[in-house]
Every structure is written in C-alpha cells, then in structure tokens.
Amino acid sequence: MRICILGATGLVGSELLTLIARAWPTAELALYASRDQTLAHGGDTHEVQAASSLERGDAPGGDLAFVALDDQYSARYCPRLVELGYRVIDKSNTYRMNPEVPLVVAGVNHHRATSATKLVANPNCTTIPLTLALEPLRARFGLGEITVSSYQAISGAGLAPLSRFVDMTVEGFTRMQTAGELWGELLDPAEYPGNVVPHSGKTDDSGFSSEERKLVNESRKILELPELGISAQCCRVPVPAGHYENVWIELERGADAEEISEALASGPFVHYHPGADGAGLTALATVHRRDHALVGRLRKDNRDTDGRRWCLTVAADNLRLGAATNAVRIASAWFPASDPLLGIPSLRQA
Ligand SMILES: NC(=O)c1ccc[n+]([C@@H]2O[C@H](COP(=O)([O-])OP(=O)(O)OC[C@H]3O[C@@H](n4cnc5c(N)ncnc54)[C@H](OP(=O)(O)O)[C@@H]3O)[C@@H](O)[C@H]2O)c1
Known part of the structure; x- marks a missing residue:
C-alpha cells in the first residue's frame, strides 16, 4: 500500500505521519511539501519532495493520499492525485460544500465514503x-x-502562526515581568498573546x-x-x-x-x-x-x-480529532486500520 501526504512538514501532516504508522504500519510513504527537503519526525528522517513533482508525466500513482495544504494548493493537487489513481482525503475548505464531494465525520456519516468514492472532504476542526x-x-x-x-x-492557524505566538508570548510576558506590569498594557492588542x-x-x-x-x-x-x-x-x-x-x-x-x-x-x-x-x-x-x-x-x-x-x-x-484522526478514520473505510481506535464504528440506526 502506497500512501502519500501533501503538506507532510505542517502541523496536520506531522500528526498524519504519527497516525499512519499506527493504522497501516507497513505502508510505503511518499511525502510532499513546498520544496525538496528532509523531515525529522519521531526519531526518523524522511525525504520530502516538492509537490510540484506530482505534475510531471512520470509521477507515481498510489492508493491513498492525505492533502493537508491551504485551499489554493488543494485545488491544484487533488484532481491530479485522483488522476494518478489515489483515493484522496482533503483537509482544506476547497471541496467541503461541493455537492459532488462527501463531507465526512467518522462516527456520524462515514457511510458517505463508499467503494466508488475517490475524493472526500474533511470538515473544519470545530465542526x-x-x-x-x-x-x-x-x-x-x-x-x-x-x-x-x-x-x-492558535495551532488552528498552522505552524508559522503557532511559532510566532509562542515566541511573542515568551517575549511579551518577560517584558511585563521585567517592568512589573500586570494588566497587559505592554502586550499588543492586535496580537494573540494574552488576548x-x-x-x-x-x-x-x-x-x-x-x-x-x-x-x-x-x-x-x-x-x-x-x-x-x-x-x-x-x-x-x-x-x-x-x-x-x-x-x-x-x-x-x-x-x-x-x-x-x-x-x-x-x-x-x-x-x-x-x-x-x-x-x-x-x-x-x-x-x-x-x-x-x-x-x-x-x-x-x-x-x-x-x-x-x-x-x-x-x-x-484540533490537530488530531479535528483534523488528522478523522481523516485516517475515514480512510479506514477503504483500508482497514490495524489500530481499532483509528477504525470506524458500525453506524447506529437513526
Ligand atoms: N491546524 C489545524 O488545526 C487544522 C485543522 C483542520 C484542518 N486544517 C487544514 O489543514 C491544512 C493544513 O493546515 P496546517 O495547520 O497543517 O498548515 P501548516 O502547518 O501551515 O502547514 C502547511 C503545509 O503546506 C505546505 N505548503 C506550503 N506551500 C506549499 C506549496 N506551494 N506547495 C506544496 N505545499 C506547500 C507546507 O510545506 P513547507 O514546510 O515546505 O512550507 C506545509 O507542509 C489547511 O487547509 C488547514 O486549513 C488545519
């Protein structure tokens, strides 16, 4: 079984890597992001390729693709992945309200991911x-x-805003402590820390x-x-x-x-x-x-x-149940997961 992750270096992509090892431990992985790079994860080092390489005529096909990219990149790569034979689960907003694409929460409506389904939209992290x-x-x-x-x-906004938030929080609260200021006047009212x-x-x-x-x-x-x-x-x-x-x-x-x-x-x-x-x-x-x-x-x-x-x-x-876990559970409708917590339950009668 060949599984690819687009956006493997992001917050959701990293959770997917962890969960795929639990759900399909023997799967072959193909990882993609904005450019060629190496990724350290869970004590291993992975080769990551530029997603644009999927547009080449000789790009390899596979079984299952998780797409954890911003909307415009999902729109660019999801159709190509389907063309390459992958079943695709997209985590962005791009296809969620498309009437042709099932929007699935495992445990609620996973019967919508049928054997004929090639593309599923994963809902928002609060939904x-x-x-x-x-x-x-x-x-x-x-x-x-x-x-x-x-x-x-803040992690709902992605890796870069989360890192910035942590840095600004440390810096802002240190400044307050140094100045003996407790009410937050030294924090920026337009930014996330303390707000x-x-x-x-x-x-x-x-x-x-x-x-x-x-x-x-x-x-x-x-x-x-x-x-x-x-x-x-x-x-x-x-x-x-x-x-x-x-x-x-x-x-x-x-x-x-x-x-x-x-x-x-x-x-x-x-x-x-x-x-x-x-x-x-x-x-x-x-x-x-x-x-x-x-x-x-x-x-x-x-x-x-x-x-x-x-x-x-x-x-x-938001990164697990709200994103990666739900995606893996949806995929387990097609490819049964080794870890029962990542599988789907039988749906009760309404
Ligand atoms: N964070 C959440 O709680 C959450 C929850 C549900 C759904 N989502 C959705 O999941 C998606 C990913 O979110 P995230 O939080 O994981 O974002 P993130 O941490 O910002 O990661 C973004 C990923 O996109 C890649 N990327 C950026 N530009 C690219 C390009 N031109 N071509 C190919 N790849 C590119 C980045 O690769 P580089 O490292 O190479 O830049 C990185 O792997 C978004 O649609 C988001 O709305 C997020």
Missing part, C-alpha cells in the same frame, strides 16, 4: 467534534435550534466570518439537516492547542439529564464528562485525549420550560 456530540442527540431526540460560541487555539481575538477572517455581507459560516454550513451538510437553525460566533484564545465550544441546544422532544447523558456517552469517539461543573473539561485536556471529543457540562438552560433547552461544552484537539 468535527460538534457534529459528533450533536448526532446522538439528533438520533434520539431530534434537533431544534443550535447556538455555538467557540474559543479556538481574545475575533475569528473574523473573510467576513462577508452577512457579517459572519468564514470560520463561522463553515461551522454552520458544514454541520447542516454532515447531519443532513439543510434547514437546521444554527448560528455561531468564533474567537481565537491564547492557547496552543485544543478548540473549546460552548453550545446551546434545543431538542425537538423534551428529555431529562439522564437520558441526554446516556445518549452523549454512547456516541462514537465521544468521551463524556458527567456533572455540570465541567471538571476536567478544559482545552488543554484534549491534548491528553487526542482522538476523542470531550463533551460535558450538561445542564438545563435556565430559560427551559419543557426539557428541550440545554447547555453543554464540546472540546477537542
């Missing part, structure tokens, strides 16, 4: 854990309106950013509820990894806390935290349980009158 939490509720109680507020880690920043890139006429529109539109497509009433506001917070989402849920049918907890705890790839206080449910806790959505803080919305309105929290490692 994957959110839909894993919503699907068991949809199946048991039906979904009314959903409201989400997200607190997203909360609206995730407002590509805000359109609706007033919502592309990150907010992704969460809304992708959730509707994955849950197959095109009319789902869902709205989101997204921020970046100064943590390295782990996206955190506070969610207000309206169910179609009223239920009590025990029934809802039971549904959530039975969800594939969900680690349910019982209790309303959210003990252990932090952004950084996700980095210690990287392949699950952490779900908890379940409590009745104070405005509820009939058991239909609830609040809960969903958190997940």
Whole structure:
C-alpha cells in the first residue's frame, strides 16, 4: 500500500505521519511539501519532495493520499492525485460544500465514503467534534435550534502562526515581568498573546466570518439537516492547542439529564464528562485525549420550560480529532486500520 501526504512538514501532516504508522504500519510513504527537503519526525528522517513533482508525466500513482495544504494548493493537487489513481482525503475548505464531494465525520456519516468514492472532504476542526456530540442527540431526540460560541487555539492557524505566538508570548510576558506590569498594557492588542481575538477572517455581507459560516454550513451538510437553525460566533484564545465550544441546544422532544447523558456517552469517539461543573473539561485536556471529543457540562438552560433547552461544552484537539484522526478514520473505510481506535464504528440506526 502506497500512501502519500501533501503538506507532510505542517502541523496536520506531522500528526498524519504519527497516525499512519499506527493504522497501516507497513505502508510505503511518499511525502510532499513546498520544496525538496528532509523531515525529522519521531526519531526518523524522511525525504520530502516538492509537490510540484506530482505534475510531471512520470509521477507515481498510489492508493491513498492525505492533502493537508491551504485551499489554493488543494485545488491544484487533488484532481491530479485522483488522476494518478489515489483515493484522496482533503483537509482544506476547497471541496467541503461541493455537492459532488462527501463531507465526512467518522462516527456520524462515514457511510458517505463508499467503494466508488475517490475524493472526500474533511470538515473544519470545530465542526468535527460538534457534529459528533450533536448526532446522538439528533438520533434520539431530534434537533431544534443550535447556538455555538467557540474559543479556538492558535495551532488552528498552522505552524508559522503557532511559532510566532509562542515566541511573542515568551517575549511579551518577560517584558511585563521585567517592568512589573500586570494588566497587559505592554502586550499588543492586535496580537494573540494574552488576548481574545475575533475569528473574523473573510467576513462577508452577512457579517459572519468564514470560520463561522463553515461551522454552520458544514454541520447542516454532515447531519443532513439543510434547514437546521444554527448560528455561531468564533474567537481565537491564547492557547496552543485544543478548540473549546460552548453550545446551546434545543431538542425537538423534551428529555431529562439522564437520558441526554446516556445518549452523549454512547456516541462514537465521544468521551463524556458527567456533572455540570465541567471538571476536567478544559482545552488543554484534549491534548491528553487526542482522538476523542470531550463533551460535558450538561445542564438545563435556565430559560427551559419543557426539557428541550440545554447547555453543554464540546472540546477537542484540533490537530488530531479535528483534523488528522478523522481523516485516517475515514480512510479506514477503504483500508482497514490495524489500530481499532483509528477504525470506524458500525453506524447506529437513526
Ligand atoms: N491546524 C489545524 O488545526 C487544522 C485543522 C483542520 C484542518 N486544517 C487544514 O489543514 C491544512 C493544513 O493546515 P496546517 O495547520 O497543517 O498548515 P501548516 O502547518 O501551515 O502547514 C502547511 C503545509 O503546506 C505546505 N505548503 C506550503 N506551500 C506549499 C506549496 N506551494 N506547495 C506544496 N505545499 C506547500 C507546507 O510545506 P513547507 O514546510 O515546505 O512550507 C506545509 O507542509 C489547511 O487547509 C488547514 O486549513 C488545519
């Protein structure tokens, strides 16, 4: 089996390398990035080729390709990989809302990756854990309106912004400490360290950013509820990894806390935290349980009158569950994974 990773030197590509060794330990690897280079990973050194070499007439074919590149490069290379015979899982935004391309969350709608499918889109890093939490509720109680507020880690922006954030945090807090300044006046209000920043890139006429529109539109497509009433506001917070989402849920049918907890705890790839206080449910806790959505803080919305309105929290490692792990699980529908945690469950009847 020959597997290629485009973007092998990036944050998501690096997680893919780790997971592929667990899922398909004997696979032959072909790694690509912007240019020829060597990559040190997990004690090994890998040769990485320029992705542009895939455009040559003699580029080799293979079985499975993970594409972890920015949108414009995905658009450039995914069609070529399909032409070369690969089954492709793309992690960018490029194909997610294309009606011809399945948008898949393993554990929710992986039946959409069939033996005939050649290209699958991997959803946004906040959408994957959110839909894993919503699907068991949809199946048991039906979904009314959903409201989400997200607190997203800096690694969601890629390797270069993460490195810059760590450097600026060290430098900024050292400067504060040296000057005896505690309120953050010496930090830059436009930068991430010590700050909360609206995730407002590509805000359109609706007033919502592309990150907010992704969460809304992708959730509707994955849950197959095109009319789902869902709205989101997204921020970046100064943590390295782990996206955190506070969610207000309206169910179609009223239920009590025990029934809802039971549904959530039975969800594939969900680690349910019982209790309303959210003990252990932090952004950084996700980095210690990287392949699950952490779900908890379940409590009745104070405005509820009939058991239909609830609040809960969903958190997940954006690089693993939110990106690489989901991609590997989707691929396991075609190529069964050696590690059962990276395989797909049988889907329950809705
Ligand atoms: N970070 C997350 O939490 C997350 C979650 C879900 C989805 N995603 C999506 O996954 C994709 C990758 O994200 P990331 O965070 O891993 O980004 P990243 O850390 O910035 O890595 C980007 C990768 O793209 C490569 N690249 C840059 N220019 C290229 C070119 N001209 N041709 C070929 N390769 C090129 C880089 O190679 P060089 O090292 O050679 O520059 C690097 O391997 C993006 O579409 C992102 O939106 C990210």
